[in-house]
Amino acid sequence: MECHVTAQAGQFTVDIALSTAAEPNWLGIVGQSGAGKSTFLQALAGFNAAANVTGRWHDKDLSKLDHAVLVSAQTPLFPALSVAGNLELVARHNQQLDNVKTIVALCECTALMSRQTNELSGGELQRVKLARALLANPALLLLDESFSAMDRALRFGILHKLKAYLSPDVKVIMVSHDINDIIVSCDHLSIIESGHCVACGPLSEMLNPARGQQANASLPLISVLHGEIAERNKGISRISVGETSVKVVDESAIPVGQSVRLLLPASEVTLATENSTALHTNCLQGTVQSVVPYSATQVAVKIVCEGQELAVLLDNYDRRINALQEGQLVWAYFSGQLTLA
Ligand SMILES: Nc1ncnc2c1ncn2[C@@H]1O[C@H](COP(=O)(O)OP(=O)(O)OP(=O)(O)O)[C@@H](O)[C@H]1O
CATH class of the missing domain: 2.40.50.100 (RNA polymerase II/Efflux pump adaptor protein, barrel-sandwich hybrid domain)
Structure with a gap:
């Protein structure tokens, strides 16, 4: 995998080059607050028209990817529609109506379908947003702190089901401040500092004590x-x-x-x-x-x-x-x- 993103967020510049020898399926990203992780994901999702994205991941040209779907606090649901209304709208648009039941169950949203979106708790909102993203049939799923409001049992349960559900063709990038989320899901890991990638590689190598001298404060030895x-x-x-x-x-x-x-x-x-x-x-x-x-x-x-x-x-x-x-x-x-x- 090769990926190079340059983007500007106000005065802040992101210039992130990621490269891995093997092809990751799930790439985790850690870094301190303000390091540029969200700016990077937003550029990949096409939210930043001025950003420049190049690279490839398996057979996917990242500069031409029109099915990168971002799940983040910055991706609101339609407030005028119920949860069911929000999900069905996306499912219909992407010919995914047959998958609604499975995805709703996977994301633990079955009991939420009749609710209005402004009545949802933080963790419920995250589950609905994840369901909506899956119904958009993503080729690249970008998860930006998408589980942060869920308790541990729930988030690991959903992550476990999500890994089993997604076809190997779907690639995932997960940003999280909780290293446990990344370790349970990801096979590769990248560390972002001040708008740059400072280390990237297979999870097992990144957690190896031999690289401890370069260890980042956000990456404990596990x-x-x-x-x-x-x-x-x-x-x-x-x-x-x-x-x-x-x-x-x-x-x-x-x-x-x-x-x-x-x-x-x-x-x-x-x-x-x-x-x-x-x-x-x-x-x-x-x-x-x-x-x-x-x-x-x-x-x-x-x-x-x-x-x-x-x-x-x-x-x-x-x-x-x-x-x-x-x-x-x-x-x-x-x-x-x-x-x-
Ligand atoms: N719209 C914007 N206008 C001005 N500055 C911005 C904008 N968006 C982000 N920034 C700045 O760019 C830098 C990187 O922000 P970004 O949200 O990418 O960081 P992050 O690594 O995702 O942080 P966190 O872990 O806190 O979410 C920060 O200094 C932030 O203040």
């Missing part, structure tokens, strides 16, 4: 473990990860037996060099793969557990750091209050 929901009981799920399993608080509606991703912030994992009966709920045995400086005060230890990479942050003064060697057996402890998606 590992993603892949597993499967083995059982759920009273809001606690047992997730099998390779030969072992961990227990987590589970607010999701993801069915038992399905593959899931478990997000582990490195700062919440404790490392032990001996097996102990710690108070933490979960323990994974692994081997040290690398120990790299992460920040002025922290070192990142990358370990491999059940064939998967897991990062742990240790403070510089931790005396265990000098004793850690590649291949050494270690135990990673963490609580069950983790994000599941």
Whole structure:
């Protein structure tokens, strides 16, 4: 994928060049407030006539894309129409009437159809806007903080269904201040600073502790473990990860037996060099793969557990750091209050 956008928002200039070796399906964008993320999406959506957009994504010429659909606070619904009226208008225009029921259910809008748009809560409004965008049959779906007003269970539930629903031909760019949204959905990640892209690549590489020295304040170090929901009981799920399993608080509606991703912030994992009966709920045995400086005060230890990479942050003064060697057996402890998606 290659993409270059230049645009002006008042005195602010955006000059964002993104390039990835592999073709992303879902590209996440993070950056501090005022970095130019919305200006970038608005240019891609064709909202800024003076912007210049060039590039390609798979077989799509981004400069000629007439089916880029933006979901943001700046894309209002028709206030004179009900939710149903708004959705049917777009569905009819795009020959999508047959898909209304499915998309309304996907976006959890079934109970909202008869409501007036000025009666909706922030999260309800976001769900209706997402439904409207899907009914516009987008080739490029641009999500600008489109889930920010929804609670975690709802947003991860909808994201999960959305990923299953969209055909691989539909490309998605998601801007979010919540890194969890991006980690559960995106395969690539870009960091925007002061109107420029400062880093872009596969999510796994961007979250790798080896790139910690260039880490951006908006990008914490988080590992993603892949597993499967083995059982759920009273809001606690047992997730099998390779030969072992961990227990987590589970607010999701993801069915038992399905593959899931478990997000582990490195700062919440404790490392032990001996097996102990710690108070933490979960323990994974692994081997040290690398120990790299992460920040002025922290070192990142990358370990491999059940064939998967897991990062742990240790403070510089931790005396265990000098004793850690590649291949050494270690135990990673963490609580069950983790994000599941
Ligand atoms: N219509 C406008 N007129 C003047 N300046 C603007 C306009 N729109 C945006 N800006 C400025 O351009 C800069 C980038 O804004 P933008 O909305 O793209 O940032 P952002 O990264 O999306 O921020 P946030 O995370 O807060 O939504 C900001 O300094 C903003 O004040």
